[in-house]
Amino acid sequence: MNELAKNKREPLLTEDFFDEEISIGRENLTQNAYYLQHRYSEVVKPEILLFSNFSERYALLSLEYSRGQHIETIRGEFVDLVNSLEHYKHHPAAENFFFNGEQDEYMQAVTLLSVALLLHVEADVFRRLTDVIGAAGQDYVLEWLVSRRLPERPPTTTKLLFPKTYARLRDALQAPPDLQPQLLRSFLAGWYESLNTVWYNIHAHRPDAAGFTGYWCWEAAAAAYCLGLDDTELQTMRYYPKDLADYAFGRKPAPVA
Template structure:
């Protein structure tokens, strides 16, 4: 098993994965005892996400990540059912972290080659219909024209303008636009909650830095990734996995 994420050691990831799984299993085993069911299910979702991301970073086989993704989806659905007060809203407008994670999960659902039924379930969890041009254009490309609210603007143009432009540009211009997007992606998402996590004590819960959406958009819009596939943060073996199966 070859580690994919260069910033931390395989020993770090092995320890991190064991620790997170232990917390997850403890929460699941004691679920009936929690008075705040939504809060407990939110913790389960966060742990499932951490395992999905960190297992990719550690080098787990891509086919094994499909079950990790489904655990994330099922945990999110359980949270939606329990969160009757809508505490965990996942607002795009108010939180760049929510947006980055949501467009990343949509990308992962495409890259892992899930069928439309799974993607529809994910969209129910994500919500935010009609809030962002890139997100809605991506959904329409993946699922075909939908009865969704049209978006009027790009919520985070400083980060995502080049990626959105790539989805609309002539074919010969698309690779360069994604190259530009990837080249600036990490520094422009400095306001996400996990930015520079690897610099924290004992790794700060670091799970890896991956720009899933660059690969997801490239796949969905048929963009040649040969000119940017070796840039940092691009999950190139996941992109290759998807391209050989699509």
């Protein structure tokens, strides 16, 4: 843990907080697996356990990045995250929660696609993720992210489900190359303040900060990588996941201080 303690990426809260949250998440996954294996449907419905598995793995993705986990380790666990989402979405009682009108759930889809691109996940994993999200025709940003890995699926809409947050990103994606860096910086600069999510400022609003996993604009890094932009200035900005961007661009990580 010493190396991770030196390499904590999220400046808010402590190493101990992230260690405890990660431990709780893994304990919940173990409990869910036990209930599913022994078919304790009288205790918790299977679809609830399957959704819980996805939610725990989704939270762990950000928690581990915030805590300082190695990118290759996070990449290795991403397939399990996709598997858990598939298992839930294939259950007859599953809901299409990504598009329920709430920004929290929509941003889960944005995060999953962005991180998948930055991690260079295998093509079949990315395709499975795209299929299970079901983003076709829903939103320009989601379709643009999909098209970066699956060019046969170009955006079919210019609409945005959450324009207050993503209009500036759409402008950057559609702009001439010489304007893209400036517009992407503008998007990132206003990203956090534009959000209308349950987890906005959650680290300060809850005494125990439960639910806080770190604040990261994964989509800014995915856009910079996919557009091939010089992200030197972005790397100095809050909320930019610079280590994951370095991984995507193939840059060697900076030495641990």
